[in-house]
Amino acid sequence: MTTEQRSSGRRRNPATRAAILATAFDVVAELGYAGLTMEKVASRAGVGKQTIYRWWPNKGVLVLDAVLERTAGGGEPVELPDTGDLEADLAAVLVATVGELADPGFDRALRGLTAAIIEDAELARAYHERLDAPMRELKKRRLRRAQEAGQLDADVDLDLAVDLVFAPVAQRWTVRSGDLTPEGARAVVRSALRGLAAR
Amino acid sequence: MTTEQRSSGRRRNPATRAAILATAFDVVAELGYAGLTMEKVASRAGVGKQTIYRWWPNKGVLVLDAVLERTAGGGEPVELPDTGDLEADLAAVLVATVGELADPGFDRALRGLTAAIIEDAELARAYHERLDAPMRELKKRRLRRAQEAGQLDADVDLDLAVDLVFAPVAQRWTVRSGDLTPEGARAVVRSALRGLAAR
Amino acid sequence: MTTEQRSSGRRRNPATRAAILATAFDVVAELGYAGLTMEKVASRAGVGKQTIYRWWPNKGVLVLDAVLERTAGGGEPVELPDTGDLEADLAAVLVATVGELADPGFDRALRGLTAAIIEDAELARAYHERLDAPMRELKKRRLRRAQEAGQLDADVDLDLAVDLVFAPVAQRWTVRSGDLTPEGARAVVRSALRGLAAR
Amino acid sequence: MTTEQRSSGRRRNPATRAAILATAFDVVAELGYAGLTMEKVASRAGVGKQTIYRWWPNKGVLVLDAVLERTAGGGEPVELPDTGDLEADLAAVLVATVGELADPGFDRALRGLTAAIIEDAELARAYHERLDAPMRELKKRRLRRAQEAGQLDADVDLDLAVDLVFAPVAQRWTVRSGDLTPEGARAVVRSALRGLAAR
DNA sequence: TATTAAGCGAGACGGTACGTCAGGTCTTTTA
DNA sequence: TAAAAGACCTGACGTACCGTCTCGCTTAATA
Structure with a gap:
């Protein structure tokens, strides 16, 4: 994980690291977090247990890393769509998320990560730093632009806005x-923007 | 769990059942779901493991039952507050929830239950039937009254409305x-009702 | 076990006793002593566990009783064969024993009983009183007749003689x-009578 | 048990093996075979249960190994006494055996082993290969020498002879x-050699 | 170029918990 | 009041993993 330089000795094998993370992802995707054991990952990856423990202190951060590796594999999207139509853009993002969660493997992997986070405050911190915060920043950027364009209430807190739009589906x-459906996702965005109150 | 009548033989001891559930709650509250073991519950409750397995098939439903027993202890509140001021009433409920979660024991117990639910679809079903659905019904009843009073958009789906108001904090x-704060809770209700869009 | 008369109330059901003993024998014959459990006997015999414990304090005496019931079922042979030819008569008895042990069920049942006896001195006492002693008495009676007829060394102790003839096969x-074979059995009798020493 | 060479990985700890066998012997000697549990051996030896199961498949072979280890501790006697007086030599051996069995611990341990053998044919095979056969070979060697010296009937089968001399006491x-007494042992040897028949 | 400090696969090890089986004991209902 | 049914506490079963600890390599950086 860390990148401090060591003076001598054999260096970490990147292929081994990749094999472990890929295997870990596959195992959670298949068996869930409870079904993931260090021993299973080691044997499936053709790796000694010690090698895993050398770099990851526990299941939680291993799964976090595995999900990150699989998720952020390659150039990131960098920016949310901005067609000028805020509601449509947010709906598109939410619908895309719903689509990803339709994949049972990905669904199970993410559930595994979430299960770990719920009970482990330390892991939750790492999760936010490395997964949640960047995503949230992208969302806030899009909302900020809408606010500057006068489409969003100037008084509203952007973090709250993000939660209001994305939390119901999550x-x-x-x-x-x-069930999670594209229509449901779109309805959430519409109501979040317009409000529930009669006008 | 079930209440089918048996013809003969010794009957289930209600005190034993109560002791197991109370102990199970205490253990999750103290050690979390991962730290809860059937063996620990058995020994702390002064009960044989088999007695637990006889009535609860796994940790998940045991914890669900334990939370239910502790939560629904006695007559239920039956109805959400209705002062006529929808925003204030909803905020009051949400603030109360935030207050309950401030208790570390209760927080951990609920986290345990949630962790179990995330990875166990069958348990999730039971959870909804016995915990979520009744609560949601209360919330929808309050919102329906608001809708009839013309305070809520007539077109809005009540389930969606419940999610919009309660999901962000959850x-x-x-x-x-x-962090979860009363002010944050109130801000969520306000924005959910008024919407994020500029008007 | 006991035969004391009870004054009132429902009396012990002889059919139940027989069913338990028969089942116990079948179970040892099938699964061995280690595979015999009170629970299995109870359920197979269609009987409550308590009913077994009421009359038999443990597996050992249950098996002893079961073997006795099956063995001494009906009129006993009362006397060993006496054709005047001692060697032939003893060999006939030993060959018959070998024949009985060829039945796998009987073999396993007897092994079960023996396993119990080896480790339980109290049970061994009961075994001798009820099974071994009567058999030994028959054998000694035959040998005594041979001794009186001048066929057997007048100085030899009859218990020792019984052991010398029957222990090797046992x-x-x-x-x-x-393996246990009729020829082997006959050879034992011959050598026991004639002695090993050159003459 | 086996001695095949492994390519890599940590090697078996001989001290652990010794501790397990010593403890196993002590436990049978104290509590008997029925009272010996893998769990008790593990905890008394300060060893994980898995470590026992890794090397011994069941109680039976563990006890066999334990007895062997305790018995064959050090250089073996290699040869039965041979003073030229066959009867005296055999009696000496049998009397020594009787003496060993007078030690309650050794008696119980051996009873445990025997109880295991009676019901487990596979274990019996191992017992013969490793304990019975070597002992029997020593005995046959002594008898063969007697036979060559013309003291023993030339026609007699040596295995039968061994059984005739040693089985009664066993x-x-x-x-x-x-009871087992030196006098009884001597009487057996005398009768086995001279025969029971009047001459 | 030899030394040496890791990295790594393998697997033994002391533990904890699993979910099940059985041992005995104790109600409760039925006959 | 005997007997079947079955709940109950206890303790052991054999297995799966935990996280740590050697082993015997292999692979760089350094001296």
Whole structure:
């Protein structure tokens, strides 16, 4: 994980690291977080257990790394779509998310990561730093532009806005209350922007 | 769990059941879901492991039952507050929730339950039937009254409305993105009702 | 076990006793002593566990009773064959024993009983009183007649003589050193009578 | 047990092996075979259960190994006494055996091993290969020398001779029919050599 | 070029917990 | 009041993983 330079001795094998992360992802995707064991990852990756423990202190950060590696594989999108139509743009992002979660493997992997985070505050911190914060920054950037264009209430806090738009679908996914559909996603964005109150 | 009548033989001891559930709650509250083992519950409750397995098939449903027993202890509140001021009433509920989660034991117990639910679809189903659905019904009843009073958009789906109001705080709690404060809770309700868009 | 008369109330059901003993024998014959459990006997015999414990304090005496019931079922042979030819008569008895042990079920049942006896001195006492002593008495009676007829050394102790004739086959069976054959049995009798020493 | 060479990985700890065997012997000697549990051996030896199961598949072979280790500790006697007086030599051996069995711990340990053998044919095979056969070979060697010296009947099968001399005491011990005394042992040898028949 | 400090696969090890089986004991209901 | 049914506490089973610890290599950087 760390990048401090060592003076001598054999250096870390990047192929080994990649094999472990790929295997870890596959295992959570297949068996879930509870079904993932260090031993299984080691044997499937053709690696000694010690090699895993040398670089990852526990299942949680291993899974976090595995998800990051798989997710951020390659050039990142860098920016949310901006067609000028805020509602459409946000809906597009949310619909895309719903689409990704339709893949059972990815769904299970993310559930595994979330299960780890719920009970491990330290891991949650790392998760935010490396996964949540960058995503949230992109979302806030898009919303800020809308605010500057006078499309968004000038008084509203952007973090709150992000939560209002994205949390309903996320929460529905987390506790499995109802299916995730593109229409549902679009309805959430519409209501978040227009508000629930009669006018 | 079930209540089918048996013809003969010794009957289930209600005190034993209560002791197991109370102990299970205490253990999750103290050690979290990962730290809860059937063996620990058995020994702390002064009970044989088999007695637990006889009535609960796994940790998940045990914890669900334990939380239910502790939560729904006694007559339920039956109805959300209705002062006529929708925003204030919803905020009051959300602030109360935030307050409950401030108790570390309760927080950990609920995290345990949630961790179990994330990875277990079957348990999630039971959770909704026995915990989520009744709560949601109360919330929808309050919102329906507001809708009938013309305070809420007549077109809005009540389930969506519930999610919009309650999910942001729930999600923030689940993945630990930011602290839970009464002010934050109130701000969520305000924005959910008024919408994010400039008008 | 006991035969004391009870004054009132429902009396012990002889059919139940027989069913338990028969089942116990079948179970040892099938699964061995280690594979015999009170629970299995109870369920197979369609009987409550308590009913077994009421009359038999443990597996050992249950098996002893089961073997006795099956063995001494009906009129006993009462007397060993006496054709006047001692060697032939003893060989006939030993060959018959070898024949009985060829039945795998009987073999396993007897092994079960022996396993119990080896480690339980109290049970061994009961075994001798009820099974070994009567058999030994028959054998000694035959040998005594031979002694009176001048066929057997007048100085020899009859218990020792019984052991010398019957122990080699028994021991060979117990620790499974070599197969049990009629020829082998006959050779033992011959050598026991004539002695090993050159003359 | 086996001695195949492994290519890599940490090697088996001989001290652990010794501790397990010593503890196993002590436990059978104290509590008998029924009272010996893998768990007890593990905890008393300060060893993980898995470490026992890794090298011994079940109680039976563990006890066999434990007895072997304790018995064959150091250079073996290699040869039975040979003073020229066959009867005296055999009696000496048998009396020595009786003496060893007078030690309650050794008695219980051997009973445990025997109980295991009675019900486990596979274990019996191992027992013969490693304990019985070598002992029997020594005995046969002594008898063969007697045969060559014209003291023993030239026609007699040596295995039968061994059984005739040693089985009576063994069997008496196994099923606990009567006490084991030096005089009794000597009487057995005398009768086995001279025969029971009047001459 | 030889030395030496890791990295690495393999696997033994002391533990903890798993989920199951059985041992005995104790109700409760039925006959 | 005997007996079947079955709940209950206890303790052991054999297995899976945990995280740590050697082993015997291999692979660079350094001296």
